[in-house]
Amino acid sequence: MSVLIVIPARYASTRYPGKPLVALRGATGEAKSLIRRSWDAAMEVGGPTRVVIATDDVRIKDHAEAFGAEVVMTSKNCANGTERCAEALRTLGYGYDWVVNFQGDAPLTPPWFVGNLLDEIMARPEFGMATPVLRCDGKALNGFLSDRKAGRVGGTTAVFGADKKALYFSKEVIPFTTKTYADDEATPVFHHVGVYAYRADVLEAYLSWPIGPLETLEGLEQLRLLEAGQDMLCVKVDAKGRQFWELNNPEDVPRIEAMLLQMGVE
Numbered sequence: 001m002s003v004l005i006v007i008p009a010r011y012a013s014t015r016y017p018g019k020p021l022v023a024l025r026g027a028t029g030e031a032k033s034l035i036r037r038s039w040d041a042a043m044e045v046g047g048p049t050r051v052v053i054a055t056d057d058v059r060i061k062d063h064a065e066a067f068g069a070e071v072v073m074t075s076k077n078c079a080n081g082t083e084r085c086a087e088a089l090r091t092l093g094y095g096y097d098w099v100v101n102f103q104g105d106a107p108l109t110p111p112w113f114v115g116n117l118l119d120e121i122m123a124r125p126e127f128g129m130a131t132p133v134l135r136c137d138g139k140a141l142n143g144f145l146s147d148r149k150a151g152r153v154g155g156t157t158a159v160f161g162a163d164k165k166a167l168y169f170s171k172e173v174i175p176f177t178t179k180t181y182a183d184d185e186a187t188p189v190f191h192h193v194g195v196y197a198y199r200a201d202v203l204e205a206y207l208s209w210p211i212g213p214l215e216t217l218e219g220l221e222q223l224r225l226l227e228a229g230q231d232m233l234c235v236k237v238d239a240k241g242r243q244f245w246e247l248n249n250p251e252d253v254p255r256i257e258a259m260l261l262q263m264g265v266e
Contacts (some may be wrong), residue, residue, distance in 0.1 A: 003118065004096040005042050006072075008081035009023040009035050009064075009104040011057035015039045015153065016249060020060050020104055024152075025257050026266045027185050033061060034247055037107030038215075040218040049246050053104070054088040079211065080221035082196065086203045094200050094241075102193035105247045108259060115238045117197050121237040128202035129225065130233035131166070132193040133158045134244060138181030141189050143255075144173050145148040156220060158234060166232040169220050175184075193237065194246060196222065202230065 009020040020035040033038075035053065042051045053064045064071050072091050078084040082176040085101045098121070100114055103206075113132050121130040136144070136157075145155030158173050159167045168174065169192055181187050198206075202225075214220075214229035223233055243259040245252065 001097045001122070002095065002116070003047065003098050003100060004089065004092065005045060005049050005051045005100045005102050005114070006085040007035070007038055007042055007051070007053045007104045008074075008078075008084035008088075009038075009053055009055045009057075009060050009226075010078075010084070011055075011060055012076075016247075019247065020055075021046075021063060022247070022253065024107065024253065024260065026260045027264045028266045030266055033063065034107060035064060035104055036067050038102065038104045039064065039067070041107055041109050041111065042102045042114075046111070046116045047115075051102075052088060052092070054084045056084075076166065082198075082203070082206055082221045082224075086207050089200060089203060096200060098199060099198045099203050100195040101194075101198070103246065106194055106244075107247070108242070108256065109193065109195060110237075110242055110244075112196070112240075113193055113195060114197075115188060116237050117195060117235050121197050121233060124233055125198050127165075127231055127233040128199045129230065130197045130235050131158075131222065132191055132195055132237040133160070133190040133234045134237055134239055136187045136189045136191050138185045138187060139183040139192060140184070140244075141173070141181055141187045144189070144191075147249075152251065154248055155246055156192040156194070158190050160190075160234040164234050165234075166222075166234050167228060168224055168226070169218070171218055171220065172236065190234075190236075191244070193244065205230075224246060257259050 023031040074087040209228040215223040
């Protein structure tokens with residue numbers, strides 16, 4: 001199985017301009033950019049994979065090539081990371097069984113999340129794409145709720161059926177629950193891990209589907225697939241004691257740095 005891992009990165013984020021180049025200090029005090037840490041995480045996946053960074057900004061290109069990454073330049077017109085992955089695939093050719101969209105703002109993504117994702121999608125050929133979901137403990141759920149209360153856009157949550165088919169994704173906390181959970185208590189809320197595995201034909205078709213009202217309202221690229229009637233497999237993953245968080249806002253920088261310190265990541 002041949003796998004292309006694409007890390008989409010853009011400089012002109014409306015919520016956090018220049019985010020890929022933001023420095024994050026690890027356990028030794030060494031600062032590495034967000035895109036460097038995301039690339040390091042993707043490189044740990046291993047196997048028959050090729051890892052590229054897809055960007056439209058020369059500042060990101062020059063920075064990434066300086067630390068040894070392969071870079072594919074894409075259009076500034078890409079509306080989201082999935083479109084950028086599709087454009088990168090067109091540039092590199094279609095000689096891949098699967099394309100993985102590895103989010104450039106998720107440097108804490110464990111490599112086994114991608115491995116679990118690919119294992120599950122190969123076992124369920126009726127699905128043309130898949131994405132991981134991680135059950136929240138009380139600490140993670142309370143972090144989501146604190147972000148919402150403060151008016152910050154934090155992580156995304158997911159709901160899915162008994163067959164693991166995705167029903168919906170939201171930047172709100174779903175499903176609703178009135179219960180208060182202890183930090184180490186399992187909750188019914190699943191954090192959507194922003195990694196996607198696409199069959200090449202599904203990724204190509206994505207470019208032809210219109211942006212629907214749900215994608216417009218939530219600002220979530222995966223909703224275009226659901227609105228187009230594409231079944232999406234949700235794969236439950238286990239963090240195995242590791243913490244997971246994305247960098248969505250400037251307030252997330254100290255949170256992620258604390259996690260890097262706690263996990264001993266340089």
